[in-house]
Amino acid sequence: MALITAPGPALAAKKARTKAAPAAVEEKPVAPPSPQAALVADWIAASGDNQSLPYIVIDKQAARLHVFDAKGKAVAEGPVLLGIASGDEASPGIGSKNLSEIGPAEKTTPAGRFLAKFGVAAGNQRVLWVDYATSVAIHTIPSGNPKERRRERMLSPAIDDNRITFGCINVPKAIYGRQITPLFRRKGGYVYVMPDEKPLEEVFPRIRVHMVQPAS
Numbered sequence: 001m002a003l004i005t006a007p008g009p010a011l012a013a014k015k016a017r018t019k020a021a022p023a024a025v026e027e028k029p030v031a032p033p034s035p036q037a038a039l040v041a042d043w044i045a046a047s048g049d050n051q052s053l054p055y056i057v058i059d060k061q062a063a064r065l066h067v068f069d070a071k072g073k074a075v076a077e078g079p080v081l082l083g084i085a086s087g088d089e090a091s092p093g094i095g096s097k098n099l100s101e102i103g104p105a106e107k108t109t110p111a112g113r114f115l116a117k118f119g120v121a122a123g124n125q126r127v128l129w130v131d132y133a134t135s136v137a138i139h140t141i142p143s144g145n146p147k148e149r150r151r152e153r154m155l156s157p158a159i160d161d162n163r164i165t166f167g168c169i170n171v172p173k174a175i176y177g178r179q180i181t182p183l184f185r186r187k188g189g190y191v192y193v194m195p196d197e198k199p200l201e202e203v204f205p206r207i208r209v210h211m212v213q214p215a216s
Helices: 007-017 035-047 152-157 173-184 207-212
Strands: 055-059 062-069 074-079 112-121 124-129 136-139 163-165 191-193
Touching: 035 055, 035 074, 035 207, 055 112, 062 173, 074 173, 112 136, 112 173, 136 173, 163 173
Parallel strands: 055 191
Antiparallel strands: 055 062, 062 074, 112 124, 112 191, 124 136
């Protein structure tokens, strides 16, 4: 018969640590947006323009996105890849063209307020459609031409090299999977694409009221 002894102090302490609840993981703070992006985000939250849906602010000039839940809480931010050409309008009929038919000047990411929902794109890929009519969607970096170096461009601190897509918005895989998909998969949400060249109030006319309100 084996001799059974009481556990020593070291073993008892080890068991206590095993049974203890894991320490809470501290949330990493979300980096603040640029002043212009902050103005857009503040206007959306103050006016309820998102209609109780989650929303994303795309700051094209900074090549960044900012993700907010339905209550206006910032939950994620990160770099994005955008259309090669600078501009705020989509070329007429671009949604019906093949990729090979789209010229360099037509590869823009249009500015504006869009009701975005998940759907299927070419190749049976599930994407968040920003504007289906112009074939602009949010998705992760596609496994396409490695010479484009999209991942390196996204990680680069520079902004100019983030212009590489046909108009779609490429986002980090972690943000797409952990924040965008859970928030938008049921009812969708709004995407606010800030302009390259136009004034903010031309792209978002309702922001005028927020811009002229006196500080409290």
